[in-house]
Amino acid sequence: MKKGKLEFISSEHDHQRCIAEALARAEEICANRGQRFTAIRRKVLELIWQQHKPIGAYEVLEQLQRQGRAAPPTVYRALDFLQDLGLVHRIESLNAFVGCNQPHLPHEGQFLICESCRICAELYSDEIHSVIEKKAFAAGFKVRQQRVEIMGLCRKCLKERSKK
Amino acid sequence: MKKGKLEFISSEHDHQRCIAEALARAEEICANRGQRFTAIRRKVLELIWQQHKPIGAYEVLEQLQRQGRAAPPTVYRALDFLQDLGLVHRIESLNAFVGCNQPHLPHEGQFLICESCRICAELYSDEIHSVIEKKAFAAGFKVRQQRVEIMGLCRKCLKERSKK
DNA sequence: TTTGAAATGTTATAGTATTTCGAAACATGG
């Protein structure tokens, strides 16, 4: 991932490696915080990272069930855990979950969601963050968390659309 | 409502009038667009405006049922209609709905949600809007809609908390 | 007054998330 400038995932990127890195980061973060990165949690995180698209809890559940029994609470517990550690974000407008690329940095969620291909990328813009903070403060509001969800078309889908 | 600076709803504001104004605005907007402001739609909007807090669809349903039969689709249809006209916004992180103060202006949703008293106020910040637009554009993304949901404490709850 | 479109009624069902309680796995101190 380039620094400073977000790029949508290119089709040629090595996704197996991408997943492996995410799992490695997760392992490290859990270790640092004395949390257990159990088999279920690892599997759920891995399933989420299969694509750069948000995935629903019940979709995760279905996948899990292909290798044994599982019930909704199993998935939701894992998702809660992963969210608490910043490894996964919930996309409110989709009721779905996506892996976080920068779990080591504390940040608020800023998401670009492509309505065509469903890919979801994260912005890490201090500028957006601070403008929101400023405006909220001006209204006498103390911010605990801010979520930004941006719907539209990613670069790739935009290009394809203009071809026609 | 003051211009330029958002104020959280003060407890002494004349809420009956507030509701009446919202209904009058709705009536006008419907008329302008050749849409029917039916009894159900009016009632649902009125229920939503009872408080400046987001209200769930099933809560609206319960209220509706106090004066006759009603089923979920009735409520969701009215909510869809009201959202299409900008009279109501959906707060994604709460699965709930809140009335819009500025339905005549096209705008994206920017919400301040108090986690203590649940009151929800809307920002109308061009600055937030344009910064998000700019950053998305820089990422090659074409924005169709943006949602900002800010969780924290409103002025009033903040003050009360500091008393203790 | 007919008629076609929009709105509503009704039943069923899909989709998302949590509660509750009990069993198992794990880390830690003795």
Place this chain on the structure above:
DNA sequence: CCATGTTTCGAAATACTATAACATTTCAAA
């Protein structure tokens, strides 16, 4: 190594949120 308390997981039930599908009614324009 065992006892013990804590965390994690299993399992069943249920709550909450939203939509599908089709019948019926309402309304306005021809």
